[in-house]
Amino acid sequence: xxxxxxxxxxxxxxxxxxxxxxxxxxxxxxxxxxxxxxxxxxxxxxxxxxxxxxxxxxxxxxxxxxxxxxxxxxxxxxxxxxxxxxxxxxxxxxxxxxxxxxxxxxxxxxxxxxxxxxxxxxxxx
Numbered sequence: 001x002x003x004x005x006x007x008x009x010x011x012x013x014x015x016x017x018x019x020x021x022x023x024x025x026x027x028x029x030x031x032x033x034x035x036x037x038x039x040x041x042x043x044x045x046x047x048x049x050x051x052x053x054x055x056x057x058x059x060x061x062x063x064x065x066x067x068x069x070x071x072x073x074x075x076x077x078x079x080x081x082x083x084x085x086x087x088x089x090x091x092x093x094x095x096x097x098x099x100x101x102x103x104x105x106x107x108x109x110x111x112x113x114x115x116x117x118x119x120x121x122x123x124x125x
Contacts, residue, residue, distance in 0.1 A: 008117055015114040022107035029099050037092035044085035047078045 055071070 008120060012114060012117045015110050015117060019107055019110045019114060022103055022110065026100060026103045026107070029095070029103070033092045033095040037089055040085040040088035040092065044082055044089065047081040047085065051075065051078045051082070
């Protein structure tokens with residue numbers, strides 16, 4: 001086997017590995033984003049339900065002193081959960097623009113390079 005053919009085989013192997021890793025990264029990232037989105041939506045829904053709930057023993061709006069009230073702390077906590085979960089939902093929805101599309105483009109470039117190497121190698125035979 002000529003040195004040139006060995007070089008083409010090494011390049012082909014490297015490019016094939018690169019394409020496989022890109023595919024695995026893209027699939028993993030999409031599944032992870034979907035799981036995070038589902039979890040965040042569930043937390044958002046749960047906090048929303050508890051915010052809407054009427055609690056026995058809770059002071060009325062007129063009686064609330066928001067700085068020294070356990071109910072105010074509870075309400076603030078739930079509102080915080082809703083803000084954080086909404087932020088996570090938005091981040092997951094932006095996944096395609098930030099990660100998925102660039103990985104897809106990079107993979108397409110590597111596929112093209114791999115085809116060029118295969119064509120060049122075939123001309124050596």
